[in-house]
Amino acid sequence: MTLSYEFSYAFTQCGFISTTIANTLFIYLTILYIKKITGTYKVMVLVFSLMGIMFSAWELVARPFAHNYNKGLMYFSLNTWLGASHEFLQFAIILYASFYLIILAIIAVQFVFRYFTLCRPNFARKFGGFGVIVWISYSLISGAIYGGSLYYFCHPDNFSDSYMRFHIIHIFK
16 A cells, blocks of 8 residues: 555655756756846856755655644654665755755845846845855855754654654544
8 A cells, every 4th residue: 555655755756857857958048048137147047946956856865744733843754765874864854944945045035136126226236246155155054044943953852752642643543
């Protein structure tokens, strides 16, 4: 009998393949054929596409799953084919969550850049040159802070495990 979470892995694999094909094609077209988008915005689009590929690839490794019930959160990996250690799977989940936040930060930077491009074009120029390092650093540092706080504050302990075990067992009785 196939369990429902095994079906989700098939969707994850399809998502990885479609993301890789679409973003690789998008990167190819952006670099070689699109001439009207130049400078900073072109870099933003390329970085976003590369992060999308890396995020979907890491999702295959981490196989994250989250369950929230009655003031408790379980965030765990369904990876069984890798045969990796418990510590590596914790790292994989944390890195997956960090990738997610980096992508959200890049979207936020693009929004601010577009706003300044329309409303204050002189200020939008600050996103180029040395500004590229600043907004990429902002995205990476945001992801690192999120991953670090996830590791520190959501580290498994005996109380949390027994609390969730008690409540989940009573759900299925």
